[in-house]
Amino acid sequence: MANTPQRFLEKIRQAKDKKLKELDLSNDWDRDSKEKLTEIPAEVFELEWLEVLNLSGNQLTTLPEAITCLQQLTFLYLSGNQLTTLPEAITRLQQLTYLGLSLNQLTTLPEAIIRLQQLTYLGLSFNQLTTLPEAITRLQQLTSLDLSDNPIEKPPPEIVEQGIKAIRDYFRQLEAEGTDYLYEAKLLIVGEAGAGKTTLAKKIENQNYQLQEEDSTKGIQVIQWRFLMENGREFRVNIWDFGGQEIYHATHQFFLTKRSLYTLVADTRKEDTDFYYWLNVVELLSDNSPLLIIKNEKQNRHREINELQLRGQFTNLKETLPTNLATNRGLEQVLEQIKHYVKNLPHIGSPLPKTWVRVREALESDTRNYMGLDEYLNICQQNGFTHRNDKLQLSSYLHDLGVCLHFREDPLLNKTVILKPKWGTDAVYKVLDNEKVICNLGSFTRSDLANIWCEDEYAMMHDELLRLMINFKLCYEIPRSQGKYIAPQLLSANQPSYNWDKTNNLILRYAYEFMPKGIITQFIVAMNELINEQQCVWKSGVVLSKDQTKAEVIEYYGKREIKIRVSGRHKRDLMTIVIHELDKIHDSYKLLKYNKLIPCNCDTCKNRQEPHFYPFEILRQFVVDRQEVIQCQKSYQMVDVLGLIDDVMNRRELLKAEQQMGGDFLLNPSETIRENIVVTINNVIQPSKQENNFMTEPSKQEDNSKSAVPVTLSFAFRNGMFYLFVFVVVFCLIAFFGGSLPFHYLALTIIGTAIFIVLIGVLQLRQDDRLSEKSFVDLTKMVLEQLPLISNIIKQFQGNK
Structure with missing residues (x-):
């Protein structure tokens, strides 16, 4: 115990002397490294009765075999250490229900993790995991699995983000249907208006394309490009060419997707490319997807870029490639680099159930812009799907990849699968580009939409397209003005005059x-x-x-x-x-x-x-x-x-x-246990929300809007549920026993219960640190004095002082 900090020695002694069931040897973020554990003190393993052990925020690199001595452990906190492997020894702790391993250096999980059959929560965020063992799906009690911020490739990240149920479904389908691979990627071309984005897109598709005066791209253009891989399989690239006008910038977040390749086209003559803006936008919205800068050297005008500085700031910048799209100089190298980077995107070659690949190919060959949900489900059925949830899981996966659009959570849009995202985006931009809407400072009506979406392809989809715009936060319906809408991107730039009271702001x-x-x-x-x-x-x-x-x-x-x-x-x-x-x-x-x-x-x-x-x-x-x-x-x-x-x-x-x-390690063990109790209660009261919470820790259970209010025991007090519960119980008891109790006992019962509830409220205010120690004592005394017997005792005690 020579290297164990003194404060920990004292805690271990207390736990041993008092046979405590909880031991907290955790550290906060900024504590000096000399005060952190590099190994677990041997004396800890003598505390065989421990149920909660918190070792978070230390510098542990391994766990000794001796940890198996703690057979009563139900909560084990190991977050914020330096663990690179999870020893099989830990899987012999059969009573574990909570295992926190976030912020370590884990690269794999042992298949033996299947032994932890009591586990309900497993925290693995901020590690280096690239694959998950299938065994994790056979932890039958596991309801909360946090895998955020891991470079996971199998299962696909889009599946991992949906939680443990989706992961179980994925592995089940792999086993039942066999494995295939989807060789498809998205190439997004961004840059200022007139830089040559559309020309690059068409040159990728056909190197012999002859330059001509191009109209500025309205919204997004999508072009398909195919090439053969070394294994003989065809690789499909969906090229998205973005309009460079300012109005389109506000919508980038809806279309700049993860796991794609980006090219930033810069016109070397104009020198107007805001590299800082575009590199930041791509880094922010694409989760660090690789990016190539294509210098379009029109009329062979060269331009130097401080590439070393840009690489230092943006790790996703891979290459800076000069070309002249008018003469095709450098184009061959550009194409080779694009092929190289799209083939090496993380999701390429990831195993998928064969049924998924077959359905994707069926949807690809369909020439329609959209189809009804029932039609989509039938196509899935024809290609080997048997479970409805599996079909919907695939639609979510394709939606996340940007292959198609299916908004499952929207009661209107969930009835339609948009097969050609360009069709939907074109419709959106037709509204934003409409001269009448622009002149009306973003104001439009349903009759305006009937004129804007007058083509046959939009005829039956006005409601859905309007909902698409609302989902993208591109417009809203004016309250109490049914059928009138505002697109805030087109509002006046002038701030109106209004009165403002500047006092006590x-x-x-x-x-x-x-x-x-x-x-x-x-x-x-x-x-x-x-x-x-x-x-x-x-x-x-x-x-x-x-x-x-x-x-x-x-x-x-x-x-x-x-x-x-x-x-x-x-x-x-x-x-x-x-x-x-x-x-x-x-x-x-x-x-x-x-x-x-x-x-x-x-x-x-x-x-x-x-x-x-x-x-x-x-x-x-x-x-x-x-x-x-x-x-x-x-x-x-x-x-x-x-x-x-x-x-x-x-x-x-x-x-x-x-x-x-x-x-999890920022909470002490008793706080987390308490929160787990409340989460369990909430799951009983609101089971419908459980499905959306697979990726959150018990200490971070939130509603779908990501409320800032965590679910803790104090929340139960503050939202009035506890008081309502006590009131209902007392009311029922009074109603049941009211007839048999003398009136004075009945009155005392009601008064006593009311005071008891107030006392609990006072205790809660102190726990929340909203009352000082003195105010807490004074307020408690004031409440207790309302009870006659206790009041007399307090007065007697004060008189004897």
């Missing part, structure tokens, strides 16, 4: 390292019901109204920030709603880097429109390090840290931030 800012276009327009769509008569809304901002409270939300794109200020009666409530909606949008960009800036509330700053701001991450770190105050850089006063957070947002945002940083 709540202020918050979001600052971004890189700011993708379209955040504010998505927010406007999401919050449209709170826009008062659609008066105070413009292209880069909006004023919301709710319960005599107003929120002003403005995007300053040049400064890469969004500024929020709230005025009125219920400022914090409306601020919470705004933060929640913005965070949902942020969550849709996996790699988006930003900071919330919290305003100072010292005497100098609290009524200013430009107070000093603290980054939320700094305040979070202060809380982690148990620093209660921070200095204002304007007044130099010391300010309460938790008070700063409480002014603007719910304190639970701290827990959410910690969970996003690294999983």
Whole structure:
């Protein structure tokens, strides 16, 4: 025990002396490495009665065979260590129900994991797993499996993201149908308008294509290109050529897909390509897919690019290739590099059930733009599918790959499978490009849509296409104006004049390292019901109204920030709603880097429109390090840290931030056990939500909107469910025994129960750190004094002092 930190020695002694069932030897993020365990102290293995062992946040590289001595373990926390393998010894802990292994260096899982038949939660996020053993699907009790942020190739990531049920279905189909491979990829061509994107797309398809004056691409053009691989199989490339106009930038997030190859075309004559913008957009939206820069050297004009600097900042940049598309100089090398990178995309060669490949080929040969869901299901049936869920799993997989579009969660769109995504995107862009809609500043009606979508191919699909635009957050229906819609990308750029009360405002800012276009327009769509008569809304901002409270939300794109200020009666409530909606949008960009800036509330700053701001991450770190105050850089006063957070947002945002940083080991064992109990209760009350929560830890169970409020025991108190439960129980008991009890006993029962509920509320407020120790004692005393007997005892005790 010589190398074991003293604080751990004391905990082990206590556990041994008191025969404690929980032992917490975890560390937080920033603790000095000298205070972390490199091996588990041998004395731990003498505690054979342990049920919970937390070793998170240390520097363990292996687990000894002796861990099998702890046969009573049900919770084992190993997140945030340096484990590279999971020894089979751990699989002999037959009572384990919770195993946290996030933030390690695991590359494989042993087949022997099948022995952990009691396991209900397995956390493996932020490891190096590339494949999953089929054995994992035979853990019958496993309901929560977190595999996020692993480079998994088998099963395909699109299946892994759907959770353990989808993974079980995938392996079952592989075993039943046999294995085949899908050699298909997506090539996306991006860049400024007029750079030569369309010319490159057509030159890839046919090297002999002769240049001609091309109209600027409207929306997206899709071209198919096929070539033979070395094994004789045909490789299919779907080339997506994106329009370069500003209006299309806000829609990139819906079409720039993962596991694709990107080419950025730059016109060397114009020197107008914003490399920083395009490389950031691709990195952000494609989950680091490989990218090639194609320098279109028109009239042989060369342009130097600081490739070394760009490679240092963007790891997905693979090659910079010069060419002259007019003379085909360098084109052969461009084609060879494109072939090389599309063939080496992670999903190429991944095993798929044969039925999947057959259905994909059947859909490919269908010339229609869309088909009904029943027709799609029949095609699946004809090609060997027997389970409806398997057919829908395939539609989700193809949707995620961008091969077709099937919005399963939408009650209208789920009835249609869009076979040609270009058909849908063309329809969307026809609205955004329409001159009348542009002149009306984004306003349009259903009769306008009838004129815009007048072709036969759209005749029967107006409702579905409109819903597609709403799903893409490209428009919204004006509240209380049925049949009238707004596309916020086309709103006026001029901010309207309005009155604003500047006293006692709540202020918050979001600052971004890189700011993708379209955040504010998505927010406007999401919050449209709170826009008062659609008066105070413009292209880069909006004023919301709710319960005599107003929120002003403005995007300053040049400064890469969004500024929020709230005025009125219920400022914090409306601020919470705004933060929640913005965070949902942020969550849709996996790699988006930003900071919330919290305003100072010292005497100098609290009524200013430009107070000093603290980054939320700094305040979070202060809380982690148990620093209660921070200095204002304007007044130099010391300010309460938790008070700063409480002014603007719910304190639970701290827990959410910690969970996003690294999983289960930030919670202590007893807290996590308590949360598991509540999750179990919630799964009984709301079983329909369980299917959507396979990829979350028990400590992070959320609804589908990714609410910032974690499911903890205190949530049960705060949402009133506990009080309602007690009230119902007491009411039933009183109704049952009311006739047999004397009136004075009945009255005492009712009063006592009411006081008991209040006392529980006081205890909860103290637990949430919303009451100081002194206030807690005073309030508890005040409540207890309402009970006659206890009141007399308290008075006697005070009299004897």
